Amino acid sequence: MPVRPPTKSWSSTLRLPRSSFPPRPQLADQSKYLKRCSDDLYEWQSRERSAQKPFVLHDGPPYANGSLHIGHALNKILKDIVCRVKVQLGRRVVYVPGWDCHGLPIEIKALEKQRENAKDGDTALDAIGVRRAARSLATKTVKEQMKGFREWGVMADWDKAWKTMDKSFEIKQLGVFQEMVKRGLIFRRYKPVYWSPSSKTALAEAELEYNEDHVSTAAYVRFPMVKIPESIQALLPEGKDLDAVIWTTTPWTLPANRAIAVHSELEYSVVKHEQFYLLIASSRLAQLEELLSNTTIPESAPAEDRSFEVLKTGILGEELIGSEYVNVLCGKEQEPQPVLHADFVSAESGSGLVHLAPGHGMDDYELCTRHEIKAVAPVDDLGRFTSAAVPDNPNAFLGKSVLEGGSAEILKYMGDKILFSHKYKHKYPYDWRTKLPVIIRATEQWFADVGHVKGDALQNLRKVKFIPQAGQARLESFVTGRSEWCISRQRAWGVPIPALYDEDGVAVLTDASVAHIISVIEERGIDAWWTDASDDSAWIVPGLEGNYSRGKDTMDVWFDSGTSWTQTDQQADVYLEGTDQHRGWFQSSLLTYTSASGKVGPPFKTLITHGFTLDQEGKKMSKSIGNVIAPREIIDGTLLPPAKLKKKGTGPVSQSLGPDALRLWVASSDYTRDVVIGQPVLQFNHNALLKYRMTIKMLLGSMHPSARTAPITKLDQIALVQLDAVMKEVATAYDNFEFYKGVNAINKWISTNLSAFYLEAMKDRLYCGDGGGVLEQIFHGLLRMLTPITPNLVEEAWDHRPEWMKEEVQIHPFHRTLDEPIITSECISKSETLILDLSWLLNANAAIKASQEEARANKKIGSSLECSVVLEFPVEEKDVKTPQQIFERYADELESIFVVSSVEINGPVDGPWKYSTTFDVPGGKATAWVLPPKEKKCPRCWRYVAPIEDELCERCEELVSVP
Structure with missing residues (x-):
């Protein structure tokens, strides 16, 4: 006869959850888990799937000039999730990280460091000294950033990581340049470019920021006309001249004025104001009258000089074309300057006449070039006037900064030629590195001809999948609006433009000369371009007669990184960067690939862009504002309020959940728009990660081998159907790169279906019954869904699986695909009914x-x-x-x-x-x-199903009885 245990305490007969899995990560174990889930996994898939054509995610190289910030985390972890999803789909992934190492920010930082370490005030460095200092800084930064990326659980082929300052990279980059030279796509021209006086170099559009609150000194200026239509001349009293009125926000460019533009279809008027006769667009009369009526007129002035009288209106702009005027700043010997037609002249602003300074404006340059008007720019590299500003008075503005008082000096010099001046707030370009204003200035620069390849580039973009779709229009607009790309920079730290110059400064740049220079660089190294003697003939292509010197310009860093496609053997499956790269790396990659790869199509199949990181108030993160969040603060939990004490006197509980806390924030964010980060968001994700851990701990502690032989109940079938549904939903979200939707689905399933429904309903069976159920399937399914998002947690959970599972040969969650069936055949046949009934x-x-x-x-x-x-x-x-x-x-x-x-x-x-x-x-x-309840409480299972008070129910009686 069965014998009941001699005690009334039934706790020892229960299957309470027991697991070694800790409620929070243990710091001592994190490094081994990181290695397994990152380096070991990357090596495994590379080896086991070596015969496959790989999925290539090409790295947009981060800049090697500072500590990692939250934007780096968003970018690098998104890339890692993409790669992990592809591994989970059975693909072999190739992800080789890279770094952008040349350019002005690194050069400036290296020079600052040099000044800090200098003795006796000796801070001067020659070009090779600058290059050594910059290389040292970039090398140190790359090591630090790589260490940080690896601590986030980013898996990659770190041993093959490339840098734009590697010799092999530079040689390939010069090869791309050579191919573009061969195709006639590289040329040198004196034309206006964005010039940074603070950096003393030309800048590309992608190197600009726009300050919406910039304030300029604007002015209405009159230029005396010396040749006008007779019909207009007849309106003027004898001895009186007509003045063309222009409006400018950059009076400092007036010394470079060489023409005035009107629109042929606009109407113009002649008005008398004070003693002047002015030519103004009819649409601007009211505005000008209001402004000029506020100017001070002496009380003694005749009444007729105090009026604003319209003498004639309805003059079409086409009648004015061919008229001439003089600019007093150009000197007495200067010939009269023309009035031209321009489509960009507007009736909505200014005076309806536009001052053209082809040396200081892109549109001005194009228009004046068509009319064979030479550009001049009497401004030096530091943004100061040269003696050519006023030919008749060379010292008038010599050495004065055009941005710091230059406009005021010009206005003062021109005297009564200035009708009215005022402060004007508007959007203005700034150097994105120094945060100081730039100017437009004509200089001799090297350009890539974009106009000849952008048709093919735009055609190639039609073959690309864009995420989000809006990225296509954005990238296309940047390519469409560009005809030339200024690729030369006046710096020492970079890849040289491989040009030779004769004694007259005429450049030699041919396929043969570039090929020869590349061969010398391969032999001597790129620093030899600066260290070799200036008359070293080894650099001169054989057959070139005369004396030649090597150029000092370096290539735009966007040309550096834009040729990084040379690092891959095939078209990349994915490029993934911030939305600012539409005008930066995405564009430079597309243009150089289209120009020089010799292949049909774009360098990428899918182009994914993410937004910027904002604080919880929606403000862009900035050190000056003090709202920057470091990735380390998320990993160690210091941004969150201290957790409640475990017990009195033990101190606060650590909030650190390791790199998965950072990864979960990235995965749960809709990266296609700007991403908000702050304490509320982090607390939500922190709680979600704790929920994952508690759920896993419960599963690990409740799984028993006996469950495999226990019957599958209808409740189990429901749980499997729900698991199958969420895994399919998550798989679809991951495959569409919508990781946040996958995380949302996991969170909803855990809270609603698993914790609040199945596990709650299963507690009696798990603890007091036969211990059956489908927890093992749920465990495997949950880990598979979390694998791309929180790999450290998955590896830790796998390490703490029950001993009986460790003794079996089981496939690691990292090695299983998300679409492997987890639902039983029995459930499949009933799943439709179960879903409807549920x-x-x-x-x-x-x-x-x-x-x-x-x-x-x-x-x-x-x-x-x-x-x-x-x-x-x-x-x-x-x-x-x-x-x-x-x-x-x-x-x-x-x-x-x-x-x-x-x-x-x-x-x-x-x-x-x-x-x-x-x-x-x-x-x-x-x-x-x-x-x-209808029965009595069972003291073991606590259900009210016992026939007698304090007696066991029938099921518990059977389970606790022993032979």
């Missing part, structure tokens, strides 16, 4: 919970097991399928599903108290009644 079961469950809450509020119950339930359905009709039949299919498990002691369908609603809630069923409403 919504009604959940409706009933919610109604029962609502009734229980009412009973709990009235102190009738505590635990949900302290009640019985009656489900009351509408009266059945004969031969009609009713909602009742749905619930009857699950009758033997309804107590478990609803976590109550008993459930009856259309049973008697009797008892000293009762509470009810209606719920939807097919075709109508049903009622969930909560009543007192």
Whole structure:
């Protein structure tokens, strides 16, 4: 006869969860988990799938000039998630990280460091000294950044990481340049470019920021006209001249004025103001009259000189074309200057006449070049006037900064030629590195001819998948609006433009000369361009007669990184960078690839862009504002308020959840727009990660090998169907690069389906029953979904799996694909019915919970097991399928599903108290009644199913009895 244990304490007979998995990561173990889930995984997939054509994610190289920031984290972790998803789909991934190492910011930083370390005030460095200092700084920064990336769990081929300052990279870059020379796409020209006086170099559009609050001194200026149509001349009193009125926000450019533009279809008027006769667009008369009426006129002035009188209107701009005027700043010997037509002249601003300075304006240059008007720019590299500003008075502005008082000096010099001046706030370009204003200045520069290749480039973009789709229009607009790309920079730290110059400064740049220079660089190294003697003939291409010197210009860093496609053997599957790279790396990569790769199509198949990181108030992060968040602060949890004390005197609990905290923030963000980061967002993700850990700990502690032989219940089938559904949803989201949707699906499933439904319903069976269920399948499914997002957590969970699982040969979650079936064949055959039934079961469950809450509020119950339930359905009709039949299919498990002691369908609603809630069923409403329990409480399982007080229920009696 079975013998019951001699004790009334039944805790020793329960299967309570037991696991070594810690509630928080243990610092001592993190390095081994990081290695396994990153370096080891990358090596495994490279080896095991070596025969496959790889999925290539080409790295947009970060700049090697500073510490890692939250933008780096968003970018690098997104790339890592993409790669991990592809590995999970069975692909072999190639991800080789790179670094952009040349350019002005590194050069400036290196020089600053040199000044800090200098003795006796000796801070001067020659070109090679600058290069050594810059290389040292870049090398140190690359090592530091690489260490940080690896600490975030980014897996990559770190041993093959490339840098734009590597000799092999530079040689390939020069090869691209040579190919463009061969195709006639590289030329030198004196033309206006963005020039940074603070950096003393030309800048590309991508190197600019725009200050919306820049304030300029604007002015209305009159230029005396010396040749006008006779019909207009007849309006003027004898001896009076007509003045063309222009408006400018850059009066410092007036010494370079060489023409005035009108629009042939605009109407113009002649007006008399004071003693002047002025030519103004008719649409601007009211504005000008208001402005000029505020100027001070002496009381002694004749009445006619105090008026603003319109003498003639309706003069078409085409009548004015060919007129001439003089600019007093150009000197007495200067020939009269022409009035031209320009499409860009507007009737909505200024005076309707535009001052053209071809040496200081892009549109001005193009227009004047067509009319064979030479550009001049009497401004030096530091943004100071040269002696050529005023030929008749060379010292007038010599050495004065055009940006610091230059406009005021010009206005003062021109005297009464200035009708009106005022402060004007507008959008103005700034050097993105020094944060200081730039100017437009004509200099001799090297350019890439974009106009000849942009048609092909735009055609190539039609073959690209854009995420988000809006990126296509943005990139196309930048390419369409560009015809030339200034690729030369006046710096020492970079790849040289391989040009030779004769004694007259005429450049030699041919396929043969570039090929020869590349061969010398391969032999001597690139520094030899600066260190070799100036007359070293080894650099001169054989057959070139005369004396030649090597140029000092270096290539634009966007040309450096834009040729990084030479590092891959095939078209990249994905380029992924911030949205600012539409005008930067995406564009330079597309243009150089189209120009020189010799291949049809773009360098990338899919182009993904992410937004900027903003603080919780929606402001862009900035050191000056003080709202910058470092990735380390998220990893170690210091941004979050201290957790509650574990117990008195132990101190606050560490909030550190390791790199997965940073990764989960990235994965849960909709990166296609600007991404907000702050304490509320981080706290939400912190709680989610803790929920993952608690769920995993519960699963690890409750999985038993005996569950494999236990029957699969309907509740188990429901859990498997729900698991299968969420895994498919997550797989689709991951495949569409919508990682945040995948995270949202996981979070919803854990909270709603797993924790609040299945695990809650399973506790009795797990702890007090046969220990069956489908926890093992759920464990594997959950880890597979989390693998790309929180790999450290997955590796840690796998390491803490039960010993009986470790003894088996099992496939690591990193090596399994997300689409491998996890649902049993039995469930597949019933899944459609289960899915349809589940919504009604959940409706009933919610109604029962609502009734229980009412009973709990009235102190009738505590635990949900302290009640019985009656489900009351509408009266059945004969031969009609009713909602009742749905619930009857699950009758033997309804107590478990609803976590109550008993459930009856259309049973008697009797008892000293009762509470009810209606719920939807097919075709109508049903009622969930909560009543007192019908039996006694079992002291072991706490269900009210025992026949006698303090006696075990039948199931527990059977389980605890021993032979």
